[in-house]
Amino acid sequence: MNAPDPYLRQARRRAIAPPVSSLDTPPPDTAALAALILRVSQMRDRTAYATLFKHFAPRVKAYLRRAGLDGAEAEEVTQEVMLSLWRKAGSFDPAIASAATWVFAIARNARIDAQRKRRGLPQAPEPEEEGQSPSAETLTLAFERETLVRAALDTLSAEQKQIVRLSFFSETPHAAIADALCLPLGTVKSRIRLGLARLRAALEDKT
Template sequence: MNALGNLDVRRLTPHRPGAWPFAMTVSAPDFAALIRSVAQHADQEAFATLFRHFAPRVKTMLMRGGAPAVSAEELAQETLLAVWRKAAQFDPEKAGASTWIFTIARNLRIDVLRRERHPDTLLPDPSGEPAQPLQADHVLAAGERDERVRAAMAMLSPEQAAVVRAAFFLDKAHGEIERHLGIPLGTVKSRLRLALSKLRAALEDFA
């Protein structure tokens, strides 16, 4: 088990890598501006656009992570509700829109799993991650960082991309990554290091 339930990581693969450059030529709505509009004007129309794009994708992510359709639906709704409520906290300097929404969905999922497993727990809300000191350690247009990370991901070899996905979603503590990929831990580590160094290189002037 891992934080996303019984996960089949192969099914987590998004579109074919070849689809990326094509997808990038389609002009996407400016999600960050829409979130700002929700924060400033309680803009229901902007929210509807965000909802239509993200809720069905959050649902897919959760279902591929092993959640039944009903709970995935519920959690996708909760995620978008949190987007509305937390819109004022969205800081485009810190995270792009899809990254921010990803972290909300992730935290809600962790929270649900926690309540299911041990309701008496007194651990803090994971979304209440400590406020980081607001030093400008990496001030960058996060939207652009997201775009570069996305482009760099598309450039990874299939083996490297697989190892990133596995490290991202599978339970490290129980050796699921090695089992799933069928390669020893040392190889997992070296491939991951290589993949991350490529991502880092794409962000070099940002760091």
């Protein structure tokens, strides 16, 4: 897959193995990452893209390796994910998901497509048959459940809410969450357990 231009190809190569001098630079925080994606979306900012690539590419590759892809395949899919970041930056909405959630959702879908392709399966899911649309009653109940869950989420701390959203709403693997948030895997699992316990208690109070 070709990069948008030679500059981006160069940025992609350097991002996989950043210079030693850059390792002492603190990683961008959540707000900074979101701002960088918006700069790519609105201004096609190549410097912002290079920073995002340097931050996310090694984390995405590590997640793909843990998910079962070999080194070459993981690197190839990582390149596809980061190119998707450049091309689809306009679809990122920080009000809906954090930068890490959005990027790892792209990575998860790319991993599934790669594994399906390896097995000779179609990449796109089969279209739903006609007549399978949910009823108005089903949609109403789903909306009511979603409202209750959102209200319960507001009772969690910011850290717990972020991890619960990543784990259960975006289906991000625990290892990928640890990579995205620069946290030990044990800390991620502990926060998920505590967050779910509080979420369950809050939902029981509302039902």
